[in-house]
Amino acid sequence: MEEEQADGIRTRRRPPQVAAPAVGAVFLVVGVLGFIPGITTGYDELEFAGHHSEARLFGVFAVSILHNLVHLLFGVVGVLAARKRAASRIFLMIGGGSYLLLWIIGLAIPQSSPGNFLPFNVADNWLHLGLGVGMIALGVFTTALERKAGDYPEPDMQHQ
Numbered sequence: 001m002e003e004e005q006a007d008g009i010r011t012r013r014r015p016p017q018v019a020a021p022a023v024g025a026v027f028l029v030v031g032v033l034g035f036i037p038g039i040t041t042g043y044d045e046l047e048f049a050g051h052h053s054e055a056r057l058f059g060v061f062a063v064s065i066l067h068n069l070v071h072l073l074f075g076v077v078g079v080l081a082a083r084k085r086a087a088s089r090i091f092l093m094i095g096g097g098s099y100l101l102l103w104i105i106g107l108a109i110p111q112s113s114p115g116n117f118l119p120f121n122v123a124d125n126w127l128h129l130g131l132g133v134g135m136i137a138l139g140v141f142t143t144a145l146e147r148k149a150g151d152y153p154e155p156d157m158q159h160q
Contacts, residue, residue, distance in 0.1 A: 015142035016088035023092065023135060024078020031071030034063045051116040062121040070118065089139055096135030103128040 037043035040055050040063060047053035053064040074095065081091035106120035106128060120128075 013082070014085045014088070015145045016085055016092060016139065017082045019138045019142050020088035020091045021079045021082040023095075023138070024075045024081070026075070027071045027078060028075030030057070031068050031073075031075055033057060034068035034071065049117045049119075050114070051112055051119045053119055060123045061127065062119045062124055064119055067118045089143060092135050092139035092142070096132045096137075096139060098132075099128045099135060100132035103132055 033039045034055075034057050040046065040057050041059040042054040042056055045054035047055075047064050049064050049066040053062065053067075055063050057063045078091050078095070081087040102118075102120070103125055106116075106125040109115040109120075111119070111121055
């Protein structure tokens with residue numbers, strides 16, 4: 001859990017800097033798997049975007065080219081966020097919030113609607129809920145670990 005800075009000094013990677021690239025790596029793998037026939041069923045029906053894509057990752061999760069690209073982009077962001085502790089925490093917290101928003105959108109938009117452009121299905125909606133809660137929990141938990149170890153300053157409390 002150490003990394004070397006440009007000046008040759010070794011610093012310890014903080015918990016969010018371990019969690020963010022791990023989550024990012026999962027998104028990278030899922031993004032790649034979405035382009036592999038057999039792992040993605042109905043691959044010949046993979047559309048760029050929209051609810052007409054009949055491709056299913058693992059035969060369950062609705063995917064499209066755009067959906068896979070979003071996973072890949074999210075994965076790259078997670079891996080790059082590991083460079084900085086704050087960026088890692090932001091990735092986990094804001095990313096988790098984004099997935100909760102996708103869950104709400106998935107519940108609100110009918111699956112056969114043109115608004116379902118990524119596309120989502122019921123399995124995606126449940127996965128987005130789990131990802132959102134899980135990523136936020138990782139952000140909170142890794143911050144709590146840092147504070148418990150005295151490795152992260154308490155928030156400034158200014159009283160006037």
